[in-house]
Amino acid sequence: MxxxxxxxxxxxxxxxxxxxxxxxxxxxxxxxxxxxxxxxxxxxxxxxxxxxxxxxxxxPQYKTNHKISDKMLKHYQDAGMSDDEIDFFRSTMHQAEIEVQALATNMQALPKLKAIDLNQETTRVSQAMFQAIVKEPKRLHLASDFLYRHLPSINELTRKFIEISHHEVKTADTYAVLDKSAEAIDALSQQIKQDYATFVADDLDDLDTEISVAKQQTTPDHKEEN
Incomplete structure (x- = not known):
């Protein structure tokens, strides 16, 4: 308007x-x-x-088609985001949501992809990464590799893997390409794991600190001092 x-x-x-x-x-x-x-x-x-x-x-009329709830609006405002920042964040995450959903579908399309997903937890980790970004929207820039490189790349690779796998006639070159694609998908899955681990590293550090403090408070020496 x-x-x-x-x-x-x-x-x-x-x-x-x-x-x-x-x-x-x-x-x-x-x-x-x-x-x-x-x-x-x-x-x-x-x-x-x-x-x-x-x-x-x-x-794209993002705002018109995707109304924001009062709860999420307050979440973004509490994070200190301006209206333009909220709009950009939601637009970015809307595209990311599409990518994550597509990845979940692709990873279940073929036995080889299912095996990678089972071993690397690709779908679960990508969904967890999405939720972590939504939880801390001001740290969007720290997820740029995941959002703009790794997630689109693995989606494109899985899409092509599925397409080639459905070819009626396969040659030795076809199988070689599929093997290389599977290796690349597996490597990207590991990279997405690393993206997630890096993004939530501060949370893990905070948890370790809280655990250490809790242990100190329950030691016999600390109880005697009290």
Whole structure:
């Protein structure tokens, strides 16, 4: 809504500025009808608004199709995020959610992928990573490798693996490509594990500290001091 109002305002501004500008130029070169000046100004503003509204329609209407709950809005605001930051975060995570769901589907499509998923917990870890980012939205930048490199890459690899696996006729080269793809998928699965471990490392450190404090409070020496 704000973008539409902005386009209208700029359109009227263009018209307001262009009409006297055209009038001045045309008067300099000769007498022109006032209606022509107005018409040119309106035409210029109309062209701008037409192009702007067309581009606006082509942009994904994320906010319209994905309303935010009061609970999540408060969560983001409590994290100190501005409206623009919230919008960017939700748009980013919406795409990530699509990727995570697609990965979960792909990893169950073939026995080889199921085996990798079982060994590396690819689906479970990617879902846990998604939840961890939502929990701490201000740390989005620390998940950039997972969101923009590893998750899209493993999805593309699994998609191609499934596609090639369904070829009716397979040659030695086909099986070689499938083996290499499976190795790459396994390696990316391990990388996603590392992404998650790195992202939650601070939480683990905090937990270790709390455990250490709790142990100290339950030692006999500490009880005697109390």
């Amino acid at each position: 704000f973008k539409k109002i902005k386009i209208w305002c700029i359109g009227f501004l263009i018209m307001a500025v262009s009409i006297p500008t055209f009038a001045t130029l045309f008067d300099f070169y000769g007498d022109w009808d006032n209606f022509l000046w107005v018409g040119l100004g309106v035409l210029l503003a109309a062209i701008y608004m037409l192009i702007s509204f067309k581009r606006l329609k082509q942009q």
